[in-house]
Amino acid sequence: MDVKEALQMLKAKGYKHTDKREDILTVFMNHKGYLTARDVLTRLKDRYEGLSFDTIYRNLSLFVEVGILEETEFNGEKHYQVKCEDDRCQHLICIGCGITQSVNVRPFEEQLEKSNDFKITGHKFEIYGYCSACH
Amino acid sequence: MDVKEALQMLKAKGYKHTDKREDILTVFMNHKGYLTARDVLTRLKDRYEGLSFDTIYRNLSLFVEVGILEETEFNGEKHYQVKCEDDRCQHLICIGCGITQSVNVRPFEEQLEKSNDFKITGHKFEIYGYCSACH
DNA sequence: AATTCAAATAGGAATCATTCCGATTTAAAT
DNA sequence: ATTTAAATCGGAATGATTCCTATTTGAATT
Numbered sequence: 001m002d003v004k005e006a007l008q009m010l011k012a013k014g015y016k017h018t019d020k021r022e023d024i025l026t027v028f029m030n031h032k033g034y035l036t037a038r039d040v041l042t043r044l045k046d047r048y049e050g051l052s053f054d055t056i057y058r059n060l061s062l063f064v065e066v067g068i069l070e071e072t073e074f075n076g077e078k079h080y081q082v083k084c085e086d087d088r089c090q091h092l093i094c095i096g097c098g099i100t101q102s103v104n105v106r107p108f109e110e111q112l113e114k115s116n117d118f119k120i121t122g123h124k125f126e127i128y129g130y131c132s133a134c135h
Numbered sequence: 136m137d138v139k140e141a142l143q144m145l146k147a148k149g150y151k152h153t154d155k156r157e158d159i160l161t162v163f164m165n166h167k168g169y170l171t172a173r174d175v176l177t178r179l180k181d182r183y184e185g186l187s188f189d190t191i192y193r194n195l196s197l198f199v200e201v202g203i204l205e206e207t208e209f210n211g212e213k214h215y216q217v218k219c220e221d222d223r224c225q226h227l228i229c230i231g232c233g234i235t236q237s238v239n240v241r242p243f244e245e246q247l248e249k250s251n252d253f254k255i256t257g258h259k260f261e262i263y264g265y266c267s268a269c270h
Numbered sequence: 271a272a273t274t275c276a277a278a279t280a281g282g283a284a285t286c287a288t289t290c291c292g293a294t295t296t297a298a299a300t
Numbered sequence: 301a302t303t304t305a306a307a308t309c310g311g312a313a314t315g316a317t318t319c320c321t322a323t324t325t326g327a328a329t330t
């Protein structure tokens with residue numbers, strides 16, 4: 001996905017084009033990985049003197065809603081990145097009652113570490129939804 | 136894991152036994168799923184008039200450090216539950232630079248939904264660690 | 271049973287991310 | 301050029317979490 005495509009997705013849903021909106025999208029399209037609202041503000045504050053967190057957060061939420069970005073939380077902050085197309089999976093957490101069901105994917109994780117040259121220090125493996133009792 | 140075992144883990148590391156500490160552990164051992172600090176306070180405020188968030192959070196962090204509980208964040212809050220023994224896995228996030236590597240586990244997720252009678256509304260699939268550039 | 275001292279706690283202030291709100295500005299359709 | 305809803309600003313409000321200082325407590329020791 002590129003900036004042009006993202007802007008078209010917004011336009012298709014009736015949202016206006018603004019310079020800030022485009023620049024926020026550009027920041028994400030040129031970055032591989034997660035960014036926080038503060039990261040975005042830091043990258044754009046020179047260009048826009050009075051850019052507010054309200055504007056950043058409002059746009060980030062919009063982009064998630066429209067399907068341009070995806071959001072996750074860690075280290076006490078929300079983090080955003082361009083949405084990946086291929087789905088992934090996790091550990092079951094009922095958002096109705098909090099009941100969890102776990103899934104053993106350890107062998108898979110061990111293989112990942114070996115084949116990706118990545119030193120694992122922690123993990124998060126969750127699926128949110130409704131369990132049978134909360135449907 | 137039960138309360139007695141958890142208390143022994145604490146004692147082994149030189150932490151004192153307190154009634155509050157034991158009651159917080161009991162709350163978790165009797166609950167299947169995640170709880171927030173507020174959830175714990177709600178369950179114990181009748182028994183302990185002036186129980187403070189500081190005490191709750193200090194103990195929750197200690198329990199995570201010692202390996203009794205595990206922590207995750209969603210909906211803007213930290214959530215805790217008794218630590219699971221079997222590891223799980225995710226999506227790679229370098230805690231040095233934020234770079235991510237994704238893994239397609241969609242077929243696995245589809246099967247989970249069918250076989251667990253669980254309606255998936257969202258997911259989180261992440262592994263924290265260091266990528267090859269940040270070792 | 272009394273003493274001692276580091277650990278634990280209470281209570282409230284401080285911090286930090288995020289959201290809210292009223293006033294103002296802007297995009298883009300007319 | 302006009303109009304109007306959407307977008308933005310700036311700062312206040314909120315809510316979770318952490319910090320700080322005085323006080324209390326567990327449990328080891330006398």
